[in-house]
Amino acid sequence: MNILFDERLDGALPSVDREALIAHLQATLPQLTLLHREEDLRPFECDGLSAYRVLPMLVALPETLEQIASLLETCHAWGVPVVTRGAGTGLSGGALPLEKGLLLVMSRFSRILEVDPEARIARVQPGVRNLAISEAAAPYGLYYAPDPSSQIACSIGGNVAENAGGVHCLKYGLTVHNVLAVDILTLEGEHITLGSEALDTPGFDLLALFTGSEGMLGVITEITVKLLPKPEVAKVLMASFDDVEKAGKAVGDIIAAGIIPGGLEMMDKLAIQAAEDFVKAGYPVDAKAILLCELDGVEADVHTDCETVRDVFEAAGATDIRLARDDAERATFWAGRKAAFPAVGRMAPDYYCMDGTIPRRELPHVLKSIAELSATHGLRVANVFHAGDGNMHPLILFDANAPGELALAEEVGGKILELCVEVGGSITGEHGVGREKINQMCAQFNPDEITVFHAVKAAFDPRGLLNPGKNIPTLARCAEFGAMHVHQGQLPHPELPRF
Amino acid sequence: MNILFDERLDGALPSVDREALIAHLQATLPQLTLLHREEDLRPFECDGLSAYRVLPMLVALPETLEQIASLLETCHAWGVPVVTRGAGTGLSGGALPLEKGLLLVMSRFSRILEVDPEARIARVQPGVRNLAISEAAAPYGLYYAPDPSSQIACSIGGNVAENAGGVHCLKYGLTVHNVLAVDILTLEGEHITLGSEALDTPGFDLLALFTGSEGMLGVITEITVKLLPKPEVAKVLMASFDDVEKAGKAVGDIIAAGIIPGGLEMMDKLAIQAAEDFVKAGYPVDAKAILLCELDGVEADVHTDCETVRDVFEAAGATDIRLARDDAERATFWAGRKAAFPAVGRMAPDYYCMDGTIPRRELPHVLKSIAELSATHGLRVANVFHAGDGNMHPLILFDANAPGELALAEEVGGKILELCVEVGGSITGEHGVGREKINQMCAQFNPDEITVFHAVKAAFDPRGLLNPGKNIPTLARCAEFGAMHVHQGQLPHPELPRF
Structure with a gap:
């Protein structure tokens, strides 16, 4: 796929004498692992959004807090931008390097410092893998709830930076709801503890x-997370529908019935077929949509909820409802969902994964509009997503080698995100803004709001050296991108004069 | 009680020509209710922290957004500080007026704009009473979870400003966890929507x-809150202990057993006696401490949890365990707890209510230390508090007319808060910092951290006109107060050099 990086931003950054900087760092931090040869830099040129690639000027892999503090001090003094990277699994290009910047790789901060089962917390370094926390807590019957699909590889520091989500965030919240405290270093070398166990x-x-600020406010050096007791039982219901909108409506009906499922996922026909071809999960390939609803908790509670959800599915017009017989079948049902992205990926040379969020009541309307966009633009779109919290992941299928298809995919993607904003939603649910969605931020927020973001950024990083060009667009960029601020379809208060 | 207001801050504010300002406002906003005669200003001289009293320069009771925007525009242009007030029930002096400032009273913004049972949200104006939201949601079987004890009177705008809590916040979260979006006007007249339904x-x-920023960043004009389904059943267990520390340990044991009660409250001997004298709740007056544990949810789940909690209480050495027979007895158990503050108030001419928060595991240690402080200083201290989330409310009994007792009460209170910070807790759980705890902020945070607070404040309010002198101390004030930054007993990272 093409390299989509916007060179303008990097070009606007000041240039430093790279060789002098290397010599300075080697002299002041002789123990630091510093990469500077092209072959060493190459593995760091992108994160999980591999369409965007930039070779960093330098890569540092610090092992001590003193090294980080010293690196930041130098970058601050020399005016070198710093991009912090966890495991590099992010999907919005938040850890995309800058060719005039230092890439600060936190992978060596991988120690679990403390698991306190009584307080139900874990204190960890930022490079610890998400799943490793649950593994360390497992002997106590505890786990860390947010479960991005990359959880085997992604780092908790990256999770905090992007406010990562996952299947179970409907019930257990996003990263921000599961973190108690974060220690950070600012670019000016201030050590600050945010939050507490209290x-x-x-x-x-x-x-x-700070959570979800995408590396723009400081460098995370330690994280304290909440641990939860593992649910006693979990059951999964799969419901088939002959109409996508009916499935969309059933999602709202479940929540309206007073049930918060552990997970509530939706897949449309294209996604069902792709997943079934790929993993043989036993999905109904003739259905227009399926919903997977996981209920967890204590036995009696889960039993009651299963009955309620079954009633809701029936009332919503489900053509078939199946309860996973046992944990093995439950795992099979989920295997299809978890493999859906790569499965869809087999159906076309390329796909573009969106991450818009909408109020649940808008699901039927938005699904219909996406189908219309797909038809009018001639690109297939598969829908696989966290329906319960309205977090959509339309996968736009295209062929980057076919002339114009990449631009067309980007156009469809942009329109889907604008649609999300119009109905009162947002342009990201769990992947972050990063580099990918920086233009759509101009649709999400008005200039006053973007100005406040910049002011907050400057409160932490007055020189703007931490991860510049991500997350928050400049007003100039928004002006160039076009006057497309839609803000939930209207000015929030039409009666109020705007200043 | 004495007027404790620190005149230095108000004295440092610029003076405006009061008569000219009144004339200007009357000319530009002829429909606005503007109070300026002393007898009209008097009712607004304090909030729920009645020890602090200041007569505001002017009081405005706007009825439209245009009036607020115009008022803010004038205050910005004239350099007049603005203190926003909801229902005035706050306990930390957050809405304490300034004698050179305008008091913006939001009581006329009292409309519930929308209740959407399907999306389970309510959209309300900031002057709506907390309980009125639950009343409006009741026909749909829904309610708004955070329940400060002032919920019959306090406003949702004030709840957002102070990040209010309540008995049920252990399970259902503070205000910040139950608010989806807030519309604000900045002092510069920018209209900004924070958050969304997504x-x-x-x-x-x-x-x-913004939530908990105590009126320092903007004026709230509209709030969207989450609504929750009412629990099917609720049961309350009351356990008696012959030792306060045993009760404190039992609190941690319940959470460690994997149970999150709807409420978990503790009262010590003095509080038990006071409440029993006052409301005849059937409390064991010979106990050294009681725990009230409410379990809510579906029938089967609650039944199982009751058994588990009973086992935990027994293992922790409870001398008596009683399950409320029915809803009537449950209400009686709670009546004593809810009346505990006024009940304790009958035992001494004055009391000083603290609001420190500590990690649960520190409860036995901190309760013991409070008893020691009480003994060495010769002031009785009653403990009535949200034990489950470690949110303590020591009530220090004293007589303001006895020479030196007020100062002694303040000294004991300050020491209790510093103790909370030392064990990794914080100086407030749900009452906010306001004017009351501004000195203790210097203990909670180091100068780097306070500098970041000021920078963030300046991002929204560069001239510092919104509620100055509350919540965030100046560094000069901290220096004057003394070098008492303790920050969890040590520098967070002794190995890290401080810059």
Whole structure:
């Protein structure tokens, strides 16, 4: 696929004397692993959004807090931008390097410092893998709830930076709801603890502000997360529908019935077929949509909820409802869902994965509109997503080698995100903005709002050296991108004069 | 009680020509209710922290967004500080007026704009009472979870400003966990929507930043809250202990057993006696401490949890365990707890209510230390609090008319808060910092951290006109207060050099 990186931003950054910087770092930090030869830099040129590739100027793999503090001090003094990278699994290009920047790779901060089963917390370094926390907590019957599909590889530091989600976030919340405290270093070398183990922290809620800030406010050096007891039982219901909109409506009906499933996922016909071809999960290939609904908790509770969900599915017009017989079949049902992205990937040379979020009640309408966009633009779109929390992942299928198809896919993707914003949703649910969705931020927010973002950024990083060009667009960029601020379809208060 | 207001801050504010300002506002906003005569201003001289009293320069009771926008525009242009007030029930002096400032009273913004049972949200104006939201949602079997004890009177706008809590926040979260979106006006007249109905909002999490910011970042004009389905059943267990520390340990044991009660409250001997004298709740007056544990959810689940909690209480050495027979007895058990503050108030001419939060595992240690502080200083301290989330409310009994007792109560209170910080907790759980705890902020945070708070404040309010002197102390104030930063007993990373 083409390299989509916007060279303008990097070009606007000041240039430093690369050789002098290398010599300075080698002299001041002789123990630091510093990569500077092209073959060493190449593995770091992209993150999980592999369409965007940039060779970093330098890569540092620090092993101590002193090394990070010293690196930041140098970058601050020399005016070198810093991009922090966890495991590099992010899907929005948040860890995309800068060709005039230092890439700070946190993979060596991989120690679990403490698991306290009584307080139900774990204190970990940022490079620890998401799943490794649950593995360390397992002997106590505990686990860390947010489960991005990359959880075997992604780092908890990256999870905090992107406010990562996952199948179980409907019930258990996003990363921001499962983190108690974060230690950071600012670019100016201030060491700050955000949050605490206590219920609430006075002053402004900087922990929540920092979570999802995509490396723009500071470098994470330690994280304290909540651990939850493993649910006693989990059951999965699969419902088939002959109409996508009916399935969409059933999602809202389940929540309206007072049930918060552990997971509530939807797949449309194209996704069902792809997954079934790939993993033989036993999916109904003639259905227009399926819903997978996982209910977890104590036995009696789960039993009651299963009955309620079954009733809701029937009332919503499900053509077939199956309860996984045992844990093996439950795993099979989920295997199809978990493999859906690569399965769809087999159906076309390329796909573009979106990550818009909408209020649940808008699901039927938005699914219909996506089908219309797909038809009018002649690109197939598969839908596989976290339906319960309205977090959609339309996969736009295309062939980057066919003239114009990449641009067409981007156009369809942009329109889908704008549609999400129009109905009161947002352009990202769990993947972050990164480099990928920076233009759509101009649709999500008005200039006043973007100005506040910049002011907050400057409160932490006045020189703008931390991950520039990600997450928050400049007003100039929005102006260039076009006046497309839609903000839930209207000015929030038409009666209020705008200043 | 004495007027404790620190005149230095107000004295440092610029003076405006009050008569000219009144004339200007009356000319530009002829429909606005503007109070300026002393007898009209008097009712607004304090909030729920009645020890602090200041007569505001002016009080405005706007009825439209245009009036607020115009008022803010004038205050910005004239350099007049603005304190926003909801229902005035706050306990930390967050809505304390300034004698050179305008008090913006939001009580006329009291409309419930929308209840959407399917999306389970309510959209309300900031002056709506907390309980009124649950009342409006009741026909749909829904309610708004955070329940500060002032919920019959306090406003949802004030709840957002202070990030209010309540008995049920252990299970259902603080205000920040139950608010989806807030519309604000900045002092510069920008209209900004923070958050959305969607799962996540891209960019920085300004909604969480704003929640609990105590009127320092903007004026709330509209709020969208989550609604929850009412639990099917609720049961309450009351356990008696012959030792406060045993009760404190039992709290941690319940959570460690994997149970999150709807409420988990503790009262010590003094509080038990006071409440029993006052409301005849059937409490064991010979016990050293009681725990009230409410379990809610579906029938079967609650039944199982009750058995588990009973086992935990027994293992922890409870001398008596009683399950409320029915809803009537459950209400009686709670009546004593809810009346505990006024009940304790009958035992001494004055009391000083603290609001520190600590990790649950520290409860036995901190309760013991409070008893020691009480003994060495000769002031009785009653403990009535949200034990489950470690949110303590020591009530220090004293007589303001006895020479030196007020100062002694303040000293004991300050020491208790510093103790909370030392064990990794915080100086507030749900009451906010306001004016009351501004000195203790210097203990909670280091100068780097306070500098970041000020920078964030300046991002929204560069001139510092919104609620100055609350929530965030100046560094000069901290220096004057003394070098008492303790930050969890040590520098967070002793190995890291401080810059």
